[in-house]
Amino acid sequence: MTGFLQATVYGLLQGGLLALVAVGFSLVWGVMNVVNLSHGAFVVLGAYVGWQLNTSLGLDPFLGMVIVALVLFCIGYAVQRFLINLVVNGPIFITLLLTFGLELLLVQGMNIVFTANYQSIPTSYAGNAIVLGGIQVPLGRLLAFLLAVGITVLLVKVMANTRIGMSIMATGMDRGAARLMGIRARHVYALTFGIATALAGMAGTMVGTVGTFNPAAAGGFTLLSFVIAVLGGLGNMYGAMVGGLLMGLVQAWGGYYLSGTWVNALAFLVLVIVLMFRPSGLVGKAFYAARVEV
Amino acid sequence: MATVTPALWRRWGPWALGLVGALAALGLQTQLYTGQVRTVATIFMFVALALSWNLIGGYTGYASFGQVVFFGLGGYFAAVTMTHLHWSFWVALPLAGLAAAAYAVVIGIPLLRLRGHYFAIATLGVAEGTREVVINLDGLTGGGGGITVPTVGAAAATKYLGNDGFYLVYLALAVLALLITGLVSRSKFGFAMRAIHQDEDAAAAVGINTTRTKVLTFALSGLLTGLVGATYAFQQVTIYPERLFDVEITVLMVVMVVIGGSGTVLGPIIGAVALQFLSEWLRQNYTTVHTLLLGIIIIIAVILLPQGLVNYLREARRNGDYSLLANVRRYRL
Numbered sequence: 001m002t003g004f005l006q007a008t009v010y011g012l013l014q015g016g017l018l019a020l021v022a023v024g025f026s027l028v029w030g031v032m033n034v035v036n037l038s039h040g041a042f043v044v045l046g047a048y049v050g051w052q053l054n055t056s057l058g059l060d061p062f063l064g065m066v067i068v069a070l071v072l073f074c075i076g077y078a079v080q081r082f083l084i085n086l087v088v089n090g091p092i093f094i095t096l097l098l099t100f101g102l103e104l105l106l107v108q109g110m111n112i113v114f115t116a117n118y119q120s121i122p123t124s125y126a127g128n129a130i131v132l133g134g135i136q137v138p139l140g141r142l143l144a145f146l147l148a149v150g151i152t153v154l155l156v157k158v159m160a161n162t163r164i165g166m167s168i169m170a171t172g173m174d175r176g177a178a179r180l181m182g183i184r185a186r187h188v189y190a191l192t193f194g195i196a197t198a199l200a201g202m203a204g205t206m207v208g209t210v211g212t213f214n215p216a217a218a219g220g221f222t223l224l225s226f227v228i229a230v231l232g233g234l235g236n237m238y239g240a241m242v243g244g245l246l247m248g249l250v251q252a253w254g255g256y257y258l259s260g261t262w263v264n265a266l267a268f269l270v271l272v273i274v275l276m277f278r279p280s281g282l283v284g285k286a287f288y289a290a291r292v293e294v
Numbered sequence: 295m296a297t298v299t300p301a302l303w304r305r306w307g308p309w310a311l312g313l314v315g316a317l318a319a320l321g322l323q324t325q326l327y328t329g330q331v332r333t334v335a336t337i338f339m340f341v342a343l344a345l346s347w348n349l350i351g352g353y354t355g356y357a358s359f360g361q362v363v364f365f366g367l368g369g370y371f372a373a374v375t376m377t378h379l380h381w382s383f384w385v386a387l388p389l390a391g392l393a394a395a396a397y398a399v400v401i402g403i404p405l406l407r408l409r410g411h412y413f414a415i416a417t418l419g420v421a422e423g424t425r426e427v428v429i430n431l432d433g434l435t436g437g438g439g440g441i442t443v444p445t446v447g448a449a450a451a452t453k454y455l456g457n458d459g460f461y462l463v464y465l466a467l468a469v470l471a472l473l474i475t476g477l478v479s480r481s482k483f484g485f486a487m488r489a490i491h492q493d494e495d496a497a498a499a500v501g502i503n504t505t506r507t508k509v510l511t512f513a514l515s516g517l518l519t520g521l522v523g524a525t526y527a528f529q530q531v532t533i534y535p536e537r538l539f540d541v542e543i544t545v546l547m548v549v550m551v552v553i554g555g556s557g558t559v560l561g562p563i564i565g566a567v568a569l570q571f572l573s574e575w576l577r578q579n580y581t582t583v584h585t586l587l588l589g590i591i592i593i594i595a596v597i598l599l600p601q602g603l604v605n606y607l608r609e610a611r612r613n614g615d616y617s618l619l620a621n622v623r624r625y626r627l
Contacts, residue, residue: 083593085627086622086627087596087597087600087626088626088627090600090624093357096414097548097592098593098597100545100549101589101592101593102589104586104589104592105586105589105590105593106589108585108586109586112586226418227419261426262430264422264426265426265430268420269423271419272419272420272423275412275416276404276407276408276416
């Protein structure tokens, strides 16, 4: 029983972090109808920026995250504004291929700059654990979970209540109408992508604090983001949260009960089943589903 | 001697060109060094793969991002039957193709109801999930440690074909894929595929059985991919799930088709030859940064030639405008 509870707690903590990994991916997909295959590369890039800040300046990763977010926002803004905006109206292969090319570029670039070795961002406290009734709650993971959930909730508030957030939502719903209202779609798209990469970067730094990473991990993060975004419904940020937690639990329970790597097959089985029966995601109606062909 | 009228040329010209191309490829083999034979064989392999993806992705417009599942399945079918049942490669090869086609029907019936990104991701999920199943059935497939096909001695039902042998097999598969594409693209079936691509609801409204067309196309595409996978498995001797189900193989097929021109007969061939040639050249001359350069080339190609080389040349000739900037303007925000 303790083993099961331990797996559950671990799954929930991991799930919160996975939600933050995926929420930007879901936002970009929902607003721009772009499946960003380079999303995982931005997660890893964030981890490396956090790691570099920690190694050369001794900055605590949870503080360094602010700088990581700023750096990644600027990169993401530029990538969307000067690259992806050039093909954003094309058929789906085009955006998929462009972002795949970007992924190759980023991953290989990181391989050259940071080598393919596994890295992690060390802290003095992340390994310590609170013990509650025989269940270990590692401090670093708890902190990462709380921050991830906090950032996601903040994002929802920003989207619903600020001018920027509302213009992003409006552009996502009907770009033509939004432009007629004086919203600069190019700028809004770039902002959206920048926000997504900033979130990915922060998630990456936290991943680096609680575990290890290397450039080759990028593809795995992209796939996980796919699954979570679809589970939650595109562009639905609370949905990404639910999808992330579900994914964390599936992985943790699967790892506890199943042998070998059957757990990975389970994750994709869940994805295919959800796609077949509820393509708009598990959580209510996807906000942008009206525009996405299903 | 009969004169070649334009109508006659349009009917038989492409076939004649294909025949000349295949014969030239046969002749080329005698002119190559051993190392080059392998490289050119790999190009034929990708020609066959790109043509098979083009059937479902290019003509029918369903972006199968899990196409590698048929490659892996065909490869594992051949490897497992050759290892455990001591089948001859020549028996395992066609049956591997049929197994892949059967799998395409089974997953196609539920998944081909999905459209756009959703289909792409569902197929990706199936591919990743199938890989995990293959890894975990380690009694049969050797799991993550891989499986080795016996190629020498008494256990080998078929002796290893060698570079020259595989050159011929890949060439035959590329020709088969070309033949099927050529036949399909001019048949009523091919028009049904294009109609589904352009507007599926309208296609259904004019009486096309869209489900049957899509599933059949997917099966055909899976069959060809499975045949190539089986050959690849035998060529590699030892195969691993990570390699046989590598997403990168799918992406390469898509890149080749899109760069060459999707929904055309010639486009995937041009794309496969150009990209594989370029990739090999970069690998030899810029070993450390070749993937990086490949990424940059894909980005530039997608921005400048989003409709693919063949379609670009067709449109440019029709409009008398060869400016690449018009291409950039087309999909720009």
